Amino acid sequence: MQTNDPHALWETLRKGLSSHLPERTFHDWIEPCKAVNFDGTTLLIQVPSPSARIWIEQQLAEEFHDVLVQCDLANLRLGFMVAGDAKAPAQPAKTKSTHAAVQETPLDSPFPQGFHRYTLDRFVVGPSSQLAFAAANAVVESHGKPNSTLNMNPLFIYGGSGLGKTHLMIGIGKGLLAKAPNLRVAYLKVDNFFNELTIAIRAKNTEPMRKKYQQNDLLLLDDVQTLGKMERTQEEIFYILEYLLQYGKQIVITSDKPPQRLEGLHDRLITRCKWGLTADIQPPDFETRVAILRKKLDDEVFKDLPEVPEDVITFIAHKAKGSVRDLEGLLTRVVFQSSFLGVSPSLGVAQEAFLGQTGSEATASISMERICRMTAETFNISFNDLMKKKTRQQVILLPRQVAMYLSRELTAASFTEIGNSFNGMHHSTVMNAIESVKNRMQKDADFHKLVHSLLNSIQ
Numbered sequence: 107m108q109t110n111d112p113h114a115l116w117e118t119l120r121k122g123l124s125s126h127l128p129e130r131t132f133h134d135w136i137e138p139c140k141a142v143n144f145d146g147t148t149l150l151i152q153v154p155s156p157s158a159r160i161w162i163e164q165q166l167a168e169e170f171h172d173v174l175v176q177c178d179l180a181n182l183r184l185g186f187m188v189a190g191d192a193k194a195p196a197q198p199a200k201t202k203s204t205h206a207a208v209q210e211t212p213l214d215s216p217f218p219q220g221f222h223r224y225t226l227d228r229f230v231v232g233p234s235s236q237l238a239f240a241a242a243n244a245v246v247e248s249h250g251k252p253n254s255t256l257n258m259n260p261l262f263i264y265g266g267s268g269l270g271k272t273h274l275m276i277g278i279g280k281g282l283l284a285k286a287p288n289l290r291v292a293y294l295k296v297d298n299f300f301n302e303l304t305i306a307i308r309a310k311n312t313e314p315m316r317k318k319y320q321q322n323d324l325l326l327l328d329d330v331q332t333l334g335k336m337e338r339t340q341e342e343i344f345y346i347l348e349y350l351l352q353y354g355k356q357i358v359i360t361s362d363k364p365p366q367r368l369e370g371l372h373d374r375l376i377t378r379c380k381w382g383l384t385a386d387i388q389p390p391d392f393e394t395r396v397a398i399l400r401k402k403l404d405d406e407v408f409k410d411l412p413e414v415p416e417d418v419i420t421f422i423a424h425k426a427k428g429s430v431r432d433l434e435g436l437l438t439r440v441v442f443q444s445s446f447l448g449v450s451p452s453l454g455v456a457q458e459a460f461l462g463q464t465g466s467e468a469t470a471s472i473s474m475e476r477i478c479r480m481t482a483e484t485f486n487i488s489f490n491d492l493m494k495k496k497t498r499q500q501v502i503l504l505p506r507q508v509a510m511y512l513s514r515e516l517t518a519a520s521f522t523e524i525g526n527s528f529n530g531m532h533h534s535t536v537m538n539a540i541e542s543v544k545n546r547m548q549k550d551a552d553f554h555k556l557v558h559s560l561l562n563s564i565q
């Protein structure tokens with residue numbers, strides 16, 4: 107997209123976010139924001155309060171990234187400032203050595219300009235991530251040293267959700283760009299590649315896309331576990347990987363499982379994945395969780411806020427034992443809640459924030475089955491009909507779209523997960539269905555009322 111108008115850029119992002127985020131999240135956090143400046147690199151967005159800034163920067167970063175990519179704005183940097191703040195506008199935190207290099211990335215290189223926190227020096231290493239971290243550093247260090255004995259191409263990092271795979275991968279990209287600013291680096295999420303490929307296939311022109319990825323010196327391929335049923339996407343990715351490996355270009359791949367357990371992947375692709383070094387990441391232990399929280403509190407966004415006391419840090423590290431994303435989420439919630447109430451973070455606030463989170467998890471655990479059963483009942487059709495994959499009957503299509511919309515509003519499920527619950531429907535079908543319900547709700551007051559009363563009765 108070619109424009110220097112901050113309002114036009116923000117409008118494009120807003121539209122993308124409105125179909126990407128649950129309606130309430132969009133309404134609460136995005137609606138009140140506005141664009142204030144664009145300096146050719148960074149779009150500066152004004153948010154209504156310090157607490158809103160904490161929430162948007164910490165909790166919605168990944169959603170912003172996905173929408174930037176979808177809108178062809180991967181090179182755009184985002185900065186957030188609080189309304190009425192007389193200080194210099196807040197820019198994304200810059201790491202010592204990477205900022206200049208990242209800005210010099212060639213414009214057509216699809217390496218994200220966001221994710222400013224995802225550098226190797228901000229990754230807290232513990233026993234459960236030692237090998238993956240060492241391998242990530244080795245990839246950066248061995249660049250330009252062809253005689254390295256260990257084959258780390260591809261580097262395959264796997265582990266559960268929210269454990270730092272993307273962080274490490276982007277950290278490698280940033281580390282290499284800091285050493286060699288002219289390097290061509292591409293970051294690719296499999297879902298985004300699928301969407302890009304679908305458009306290219308429709309236009310009967312897939313060659314430029316293949317070339318775009320084949321010309322890179324480093325390819326970062328995120329979330330390959332979703333490749334399972336995507337035959338044509340697998341084929342394209344295979345050719346890109348083959349080409350890059352043939353020319354000695356570095357590849358980094360992430361997944362939630364090791365190569366041999368990836369379902370639906372062609373053997374030749376699994377073989378490529380296993381070719382180099384495979385390293386896993388497991389959930390961090392207590393000491394590492396504390397260290398991650400401390401490191402996180404160094405973030406620019408927390409700088410001018412009251413200090414988080416030691417007992418609160420320990421409390422959070424005890425409560426959030428699973429993914430680092432949950433750990434960060436609870437910390438954000440505590441700081442957000444304190445800032446919102448105008449009090450210092452304390453054990454009391456932390457306990458409330460923890461209970462609040464458990465509460466929202468309870469909402470998230472409203473099962474999709476319950477949503478579908480109640481939707482089917484409301485529209486007077488059978489549950490089995492609602493879940494059938496192939497139907498063109500309008501009496502079924504509309505309730506199904508509504509059930510998908512409600513699943514997105516009432517659970518934490520992704521588009522892909524919702525699609526899977528509907529007999530393996532593709533995530534783009536789910537996104538279209540949700541979009542069409544939203545449009546209809548805007549135009550048809552009765553339909554709006556019906557969906558809302560159904561939503562309230564499910565909650």
Ligand SMILES: Nc1ncnc2c1ncn2[C@@H]1O[C@H](COP(=O)(O)OP(=O)(O)OP(=O)(O)O)[C@@H](O)[C@H]1O
Nearest residue numbers: 228229230266267268269270271272273398430431
């Ligand atoms: N060891 C760590 N040190 C510091 N931050 C971490 C660490 N591990 C994870 N994080 C942070 O946790 C969040 C989630 O990490 P990330 O997105 O890399 O997870 P992921 O493994 O790629 O998850 P998913 O599979 O769901 O995409 C990020 O904000 C990241 O910076």
